Amino acid sequence: MLNLGHTRSTNKHDHLLLTPDTFIRTPLPGLTKGLAIVHVAPAAGAAFTQMTIELEPGGTLTEGPTQRLIYVLEGKLTLAVEGQRKLHKLAPGSYAYIPTEHTHTLTAITPSRIAVIDKPFLPLETEPNPEFLIGREQALPAAPLNGDPDLLVRSLLPASLAFDFACNTMTYAPGAALSQVEIHYMEHGLLMLEGGGIYRLGDSWYPTTAGDFIWMAPYCPQWFGAIGKRPAKYLIYKDFNRHTL
Numbered sequence: 001m002l003n004l005g006h007t008r009s010t011n012k013h014d015h016l017l018l019t020p021d022t023f024i025r026t027p028l029p030g031l032t033k034g035l036a037i038v039h040v041a042p043a044a045g046a047a048f049t050q051m052t053i054e055l056e057p058g059g060t061l062t063e064g065p066t067q068r069l070i071y072v073l074e075g076k077l078t079l080a081v082e083g084q085r086k087l088h089k090l091a092p093g094s095y096a097y098i099p100t101e102h103t104h105t106l107t108a109i110t111p112s113r114i115a116v117i118d119k120p121f122l123p124l125e126t127e128p129n130p131e132f133l134i135g136r137e138q139a140l141p142a143a144p145l146n147g148d149p150d151l152l153v154r155s156l157l158p159a160s161l162a163f164d165f166a167c168n169t170m171t172y173a174p175g176a177a178l179s180q181v182e183i184h185y186m187e188h189g190l191l192m193l194e195g196g197g198i199y200r201l202g203d204s205w206y207p208t209t210a211g212d213f214i215w216m217a218p219y220c221p222q223w224f225g226a227i228g229k230r231p232a233k234y235l236i237y238k239d240f241n242r243h244t245l
């Protein structure tokens, strides 16, 4: 009865907007003392799965069915990786790329939230498969998009054909906007991290704020303009570096 059934969430043929009031939490294999919010999955038409995992202190997450990218949204965690003696310490902005079947355990020290992207890997004969990688978003160089110093892109993964997807943060100064309506063959999973603005998806314009998730299907017309007195920032996935056939 809350809000008499009203929500900003919507499910259209070429896009999904999911706001926190409509999130559903579920258990998942490989997850202890925690729950998964599955934002998008092949069942919705996507070729990847994106989730937010919420962990209690002591909660753990181990490998999934495919290669995986994790990005810490909140909390302090450790990451133990097969073949490495060092235990990695993770905090907000920490991320890791984990190849398929790479044994590891992520353990929460404090209550934590992690963005998780799973995608079946498409190997390329000319490239070695990508290896485990760990980093901090705060330490990455920022590149102005199309020369706009008010729109900064940080790439979590190296610019290498070995990777079959890209995952970036995009930070918009107040009032900054994409310089064009984009229409492209790649799909997107987007988690709004900070601030907000207006997202054009298909033929609709949506107010969008931190905590929202958006899926854009291939060829979904898309545009964003930041509104408010603080920057807007999102984490964005796209399939990348592979032929379309």
Ligand code: UGY
Pocket: 170, 178, 182, 188, 222, 223, 224, 236, 238
């Ligand atoms: O990488 C991208 O395609 C990105 N510029 N799209 C977006 O922000 N909607």
Ligand code: MN
Pocket: 182, 184, 188, 222
């Ligand atoms: Mn795009």
